[in-house]
Amino acid sequence: MNSTLNLSTMERKYDLEARLIEFASSIIAFTDSMVNSKAANHMSNQLLRSGTSPALNYGEAQSGESRRDFIHKIKIVLKELRESSVAIKIIEKAQLHLDANATNSLLKECNELISIFVKSVETAERNNI
Numbered sequence: 001m002n003s004t005l006n007l008s009t010m011e012r013k014y015d016l017e018a019r020l021i022e023f024a025s026s027i028i029a030f031t032d033s034m035v036n037s038k039a040a041n042h043m044s045n046q047l048l049r050s051g052t053s054p055a056l057n058y059g060e061a062q063s064g065e066s067r068r069d070f071i072h073k074i075k076i077v078l079k080e081l082r083e084s085s086v087a088i089k090i091i092e093k094a095q096l097h098l099d100a101n102a103t104n105s106l107l108k109e110c111n112e113l114i115s116i117f118v119k120s121v122e123t124a125e126r127n128n129i
Contacts (some may be wrong), residue, residue, distance in 0.1 A: 004075070006064030011095070020055035023109055030097065031105055040096040044085060050083040054113070056088075060112075061116040071124045085110045 006075060031044040031051075054077045061077065064070030090096075094102045 017055070017058060020058050024055045024066060024114060026106055026109070030102055033099070033102070034091070035095075036099045037096070039094060040091075043091050043094070043096055047084060047087040047091065050080045051110075053077075053080040054084075054123040067124065067128050071121065071128060074117060074121055074124060078114065078121060081110055081117060085114060085123070088089045 027047060031048045034040045034044045057073055057077045057080065061070050061073035064073055085107065086105045088103060092100075094106070097103050
């Protein structure tokens with residue numbers, strides 16, 4: 001039973017990493033298809049940075065030097081996801097992307113990831129005591 005628990009934990013970590021990589025890939029495709037304007041280029045660059053960062057920071061968190069370091073890096077993932085959410089909302093409001101379905105889908109996934117990482121931070125902090 002213990003090996004099943006470990007496998008399940010490993011699978012969930014991989015699934016979350018894969019999901020963050022998929023999110024980053026979606027961000028790249030989304031920003032590449034935004035309208036061509038000064039504002040869109042600015043917001044595209046902003047979203048590109050914050051939207052690809054969570055996958056990279058999550059990978060770094062997996063090699064945290066301590067539980068405290070892990071928690072700190074997971075909080076950075078959460079911070080970047082929240083920044084991405086606001087950027088997507090600005091892009092939507094300013095109509096800097098013409099595909100409303102793509103915008104809504106990206107925002108939905110971002111919000112789901114935020115929820116996951118809020119719980120992850122809470123759990124990690126509770127277990128750190």
